[in-house]
Amino acid sequence: RRFVLGARDLVDSVAAHSPARFALIVFSLAICIFTALLSLPVAATSGRATPLYDSLFTAVSAVCVTGLTVVSTATHWTFFGQVVILVAVFVGGLGIITLASVLSLAVSKRLGVRGKLMAQQSMNVETSKLGEVGTLLRTVITTSVAIELLLALMLTPRFMILGEPFGQALWHGIFYSISAFNNAGFTPHSDGLVPYETDLWILIPLMLGVAIGSLGFPVVMVLIMARNNVRKWTLHTKLTLVVSAILLVGGTVAWAALEWDNARTIAELSIGDKVIHALFASVMTRSGGFNLVEQGDMESTTMLLTDALMFAGGGSASTAGGIKVTTIAVMFLAIFAEARGDTEVRAFGRRIPEGVMRVAISVLVLGATLVSLATGALLAISGATLDRVLFESISAFATVGLSTGLSGELPPIGKYVLSALMFAGRVGTITLASALALRQRDQLYHYPEERPIIG
């Protein structure tokens, strides 16, 4: 008992003093455990131990809710293996949401009373309720499980109608609901969602789950609490919803326009099915990772569009990856402010502090640098073409999971590079942003101002 208390004190102390380091440790530990479990002979249908580069890759992909695979989820792994993957997705998803929320709270505590009030406001929960990590975790778990159960309830009957026995239909319902809400993109069917490509009863719950999951916990809480009372919405909620809507509609229109006559993908389909495919692609590209068409069969222009949408990603403190929609919002607001000649960056009647802009630049530049370096390394390792390598790198960085199949073709060293990229993309962006925001302090003395020429 003394040992447990001691360990708990240690955890509390690390979490309080260096939340970013705490995040790294927790995620690394989780990945080690799931790698060990997936390496067991009982996890593979072959009955033999899966090599480290494949089990590590799968564990990282699951814990980071990426969904990239190097072996078929349906045929390589046993039921035990699939359960391990699903648990890893569930734990990883909860961990990411909780961690990002805790870090946002930690930022708010350092920001003094005013910042604290704002952050509580942005979580839309009372101080007393969110004071402890435990309470926050409970709220996150309750909300997540409730939404996942709802999705599973919608999906299971459909799989039964399609002829699956109850047990299997329930398993598939649960698997897809957890995979969707956590933006993980793993599928338990060997040919993925392709057999259901016109089945709205399956596609709509998946799109709903992914879309809600990608908004992020702070936004979901505001929507649950404040409902359609827009005046109570936080700035963060408004920015997230507006940019998500723009990317969703813009992505759908652009995807449809580029693929409309592509005989390898949707040219043969009815107009209604084409629109569904475009909408589905637009929802899934920003982190869900499910796909209805072979990604390598898309036009090269569509792959470029997909690259851009994947890099953008979803909402902060969500299971979606990428540089996040608020980062994009803040950058464009800064540009509009410049164009109008304003000295303040404003949105919805609020002023966005200057420090936020610098965090946004940092996240953008870090992301672009990581993707560029990984692309360079994988070009050298795989000898594949730039379009495929860039696609796989951005998919890994933004934990999307869409793929032209390159991950599976890579030699072990390439799989380790992608594993590292998934980890850095997932844990890196959330911890970096909070670590940076946490360190902000006022300077005691000021330097004289001087203006370099830009552009």
Added chain:
Amino acid sequence: RRFVLGARDLVDSVAAHSPARFALIVFSLAICIFTALLSLPVAATSGRATPLYDSLFTAVSAVCVTGLTVVSTATHWTFFGQVVILVAVFVGGLGIITLASVLSLAVSKRLGVRGKLMAQQSMNVETSKLGEVGTLLRTVITTSVAIELLLALMLTPRFMILGEPFGQALWHGIFYSISAFNNAGFTPHSDGLVPYETDLWILIPLMLGVAIGSLGFPVVMVLIMARNNVRKWTLHTKLTLVVSAILLVGGTVAWAALEWDNARTIAELSIGDKVIHALFASVMTRSGGFNLVEQGDMESTTMLLTDALMFAGGGSASTAGGIKVTTIAVMFLAIFAEARGDTEVRAFGRRIPEGVMRVAISVLVLGATLVSLATGALLAISGATLDRVLFESISAFATVGLSTGLSGELPPIGKYVLSALMFAGRVGTITLASALALRQRDQLYHYPEERPIIG
């Protein structure tokens, strides 16, 4: 005479009220004139009129000092045509430097007394001397011509020693010196610089010319006036020199490492020649546009490295393109400031105002957006692979002129897209940055602060 005065008043008025619009008009006019001249039958060796898409492309490429070509400069154009191209490069280069300098001055005037003093300081010239555009233009012309003459004096004897008659050697000396100092990258020889790939007497003057030209007029003036009295150097000068040096050395090392064993490029050469090739590539990639090896023969990793260096570009108010080294410096300084927890962005004992950061984001996002859109369009138009299309797009945007030959293979519509991209990359970044900086004004009322979550 009254007409001339009226026209002069009009020009003065447009220049004073909307320098950005003035820049667009002047550049468009220059391009129209040179397109007309290049369309003349006397300009082409065939004796027939060159089609509009080729003459326009060449005129834009010359005026914007890009150096991309759709027809061979040495064989398609007559001596008259080559003189037109050289004049266009000369006029374009002077125009860009003058314009960028005038715009920086205009920015400083709007910034009030303090900003004005700083900008004059950054030009390192007295107000009275730079008060008029005419005086500035004279200083720019004098400095440019002096450096170009020096380069021509170094090159001409070498071409004579290599067996060219005096007239031809002089013409080649002048052509290369203007092309190098203006970072234009046009060559009057049909096989470019390949015959001189180990001739240091030619390579060194070219590298010097390109490197000095790419620093930018404000930096060159400071170096001429303050010499090695570092305390008198402006912040702009220090940032430009430091980032240029880092990119130069880093680019050389990375290029050498990636190409060392590439049998299509430098594997067969001696170690000394390999180093020269790497240094030359590193200098030329950030805007010079001369090349010793076939760009399409490089490793795909080297092409990615080249993409990054081209996008970065040279100094502000220079004939180099790209997003400019000070933009990169400001962004990384902002990231370092965040990492240290500083609320101010500092460098060399000076504070960089927040507005500068927003201009830097604008330039970066504009550049990335332009390149992405053009890449998408050219992918659809050409059907070429992403690596070649991206390379050509960045080369055009950053007015570098390195090419895998895609420009010449494009149908007319593709040539128009690249022409527009060269124009936007050249005139866009300098006018955007100043137009934004010019509009900065203080707000009369303030909004309450609210902090969205980033990353």
